[in-house]
Amino acid sequence: MKRKSFLIDTTLCTACRSCQVACKQWNKLDAEATVNRGSYENPPDLTPQLYNQIQFIEQDKGDDLQWLFINRRCMHCADAGCVKVCPSAGALYHTKEGMVAFNQDKCIECHYCVNGCPFDVPRYDARQKVTKCHACSDRVQNGLAPACVKACPTQALKFGDRDQLIAEARAAGKKLYGENDLGGLGVLYVLDDQPGTYRLPKNPAIPASIFFWKDVVKPLGILGFWGAVGVAALHYVTVGPQKFDESDDPQHKGGE
Amino acid sequence: MANYVDRFNAADRILHWIVAISFFLLMLSGLGLFAHTFFGYFDLFGGPQQGIMVHKWAGVVFFVSSVLLFLRHVGETCRFDADDRQWIAKLGGYLSRKHQDIPQGKFNAGQKLYSIFAILAALVLGVTGLVIWDPTAYSRELTQFSLMLHGLFFTLSMVGMVVHVYLATIGNPGTLDGMLYGQVRKRWAKKHASKWYRKVAKD
Numbered sequence: 214m215k216r217k218s219f220l221i222d223t224t225l226c227t228a229c230r231s232c233q234v235a236c237k238q239w240n241k242l243d244a245e246a247t248v249n250r251g252s253y254e255n256p257p258d259l260t261p262q263l264y265n266q267i268q269f270i271e272q273d274k275g276d277d278l279q280w281l282f283i284n285r286r287c288m289h290c291a292d293a294g295c296v297k298v299c300p301s302a303g304a305l306y307h308t309k310e311g312m313v314a315f316n317q318d319k320c321i322e323c324h325y326c327v328n329g330c331p332f333d334v335p336r337y338d339a340r341q342k343v344t345k346c347h348a349c350s351d352r353v354q355n356g357l358a359p360a361c362v363k364a365c366p367t368q369a370l371k372f373g374d375r376d377q378l379i380a381e382a383r384a385a386g387k388k389l390y391g392e393n394d395l396g397g398l399g400v401l402y403v404l405d406d407q408p409g410t411y412r413l414p415k416n417p418a419i420p421a422s423i424f425f426w427k428d429v430v431k432p433l434g435i436l437g438f439w440g441a442v443g444v445a446a447l448h449y450v451t452v453g454p455q456k457f458d459e460s461d462d463p464q465h466k467g468g469e
Numbered sequence: 470m471a472n473y474v475d476r477f478n479a480a481d482r483i484l485h486w487i488v489a490i491s492f493f494l495l496m497l498s499g500l501g502l503f504a505h506t507f508f509g510y511f512d513l514f515g516g517p518q519q520g521i522m523v524h525k526w527a528g529v530v531f532f533v534s535s536v537l538l539f540l541r542h543v544g545e546t547c548r549f550d551a552d553d554r555q556w557i558a559k560l561g562g563y564l565s566r567k568h569q570d571i572p573q574g575k576f577n578a579g580q581k582l583y584s585i586f587a588i589l590a591a592l593v594l595g596v597t598g599l600v601i602w603d604p605t606a607y608s609r610e611l612t613q614f615s616l617m618l619h620g621l622f623f624t625l626s627m628v629g630m631v632v633h634v635y636l637a638t639i640g641n642p643g644t645l646d647g648m649l650y651g652q653v654r655k656r657w658a659k660k661h662a663s664k665w666y667r668k669v670a671k672d
């Protein structure tokens with residue numbers, strides 16, 4: 214199976230938020246009460262009921278207000294930090310299209326995954342189970358486009374074979390974010406400015422502590438435990454125990 | 470019981486076994502979170518959610534009892550003298566079969582170091598454990614660092630525990646008596662803790 218990807222061209226986005234609504238509809242996610250924060254951006258962040266969100270980057274340019282929009286969601290990393298830290302195999306997993314989906318029946322509610330994610334994506338629902346964009350794995354398996362992509366009126370959101378999307382963008386002279394990071398992201402962005410302006414890490418990577426925990430401490434820990442058991446056993450059969458002569462107790466004169 | 474000398478009173482012993490039991494509960498309930506290979510250990514507790522629950526509350530018991538245990542022995546364990554330095558230089562005589570006479574107090578230098586390591590580990594595991602009690606409560610960086618430190622001190626504790634258990638049981642016959650019913654053989658005391666023995670024999 215060829216790896217699939219989203220291609221999100223932020224220059225085409227009008228912030229209509231059809232994608233937010235279509236996702237809620239397909240995934241049966243409830244509407245949420247929000248407050249007016251003096252911005253059209255709404256809600257302000259991903260929530261357990263919101264798998265994708267249009268972020269407004271509002272730039273004050275003298276008399277002008279410049280708006281940048283970006284559709285934020287799970288990036289479907291090939292080298293996914295969430296999968297790395299999840300203790301329950303199969304709760305988060307790569308589909309055969311290379312997207313990162315989840316199985317709530319296997320989720321043990323530990324809430325580790327958001328800490329492994331370089332993009333702060335996973336959220337936890339009322340049952341304390343993991344939720345996030347799963348690339349409409351149910352639709353894609355049946356040959357349909359993801360709901361958000363289908364709803365997007367400007368084709369800012371596209372979904373398809375990763376190689377082909379990259380080739381097309383290159384041919385159109387567009388620079389891509391996420392082509393090679395973390396083994397290649399499953400969400401490629403065409404940006405109108407620096408990644409930092411969109412609050413994206415310039416070089417996304419698994420957080421250093423998480424890498425050290427899972428790739429150094431864990432293997433060395435297992436080795437260390439059995440090493441200690443081995444050393445103790447070896448000591449016992451070579452040097453041997455520190456015995457004391459029991460028959461020679463100070464007051465031990467011919468039995469008690 | 471003229472062959473025996475008192476070593477630990479009932480409070481010492483009960484506290485030690487509370488620390489030990491809570492430690493093994495933590496180990497068994499934590500392993501499932503540590504690596505996929507050990508996920509099956511959660512079955513001992515009736516499932517992952519129940520295992521995590523046991524882990525959290527055993528953690529509280531372990532932390533409090535570790536602090537109390539440390540405070541009970543702190544007078545003996547945090548002072549090192551020339552004999553202790555000699556013990557460390559000779560690695561306690563553990564590398565040779567020949568008996569080496571290194572005068573030691575109630576605890577030898579290795580035991581002192583272990584008790585200091587144990588309280589340090591309990592503090593680190595306890596503080597990081599509180600941070601990751603709810604892994605969405607604090608900043609991501611603090612939570613990530615705490616997860617790493619918790620795993621690191623878990624593995625260090627496992628190695629320390631294996632060495633401790635070996636030396637307290639088959640490695641040094643007669644040692645376990647003290648922690649089981651409070652008394653050790655006088656012969657044992659003369660060999661392992663001669664300075665302490667001279668002191669208690671006088672009283």
Ligand code: HEM
Nearest residue numbers: 495496499502503528529532594595598601602619620623
């Ligand atoms: C000092 C008291 C301790 C407290 C308060 C504590 C608390 C916690 C908490 C809250 C968690 C996360 C559970 C969750 O995900 O909900 C955890 C994980 C874990 N704990 Fe502890 N714990 C303590 C001591 C220990 C000890 C002594 C061990 C070793 C026997 C241990 C081994 C583990 C392991 C292996 C994990 C899985 C995460 C990792 O690999 O680091 N803990 N602990």
Ligand code: SF4
Nearest residue numbers: 299320321323324326
């Ligand atoms: S909350 Fe669920 S999906 Fe996330 S790491 Fe824990 S078990 Fe895995």
Ligand code: SF4
Nearest residue numbers: 287288290294295330
């Ligand atoms: S963006 Fe985060 S949640 Fe999505 S696959 Fe990558 S690590 Fe996992």
Ligand code: SF4
Nearest residue numbers: 236346348349359361
């Ligand atoms: S792919 Fe599906 S789950 Fe993901 S944001 Fe779009 S509609 Fe929502």
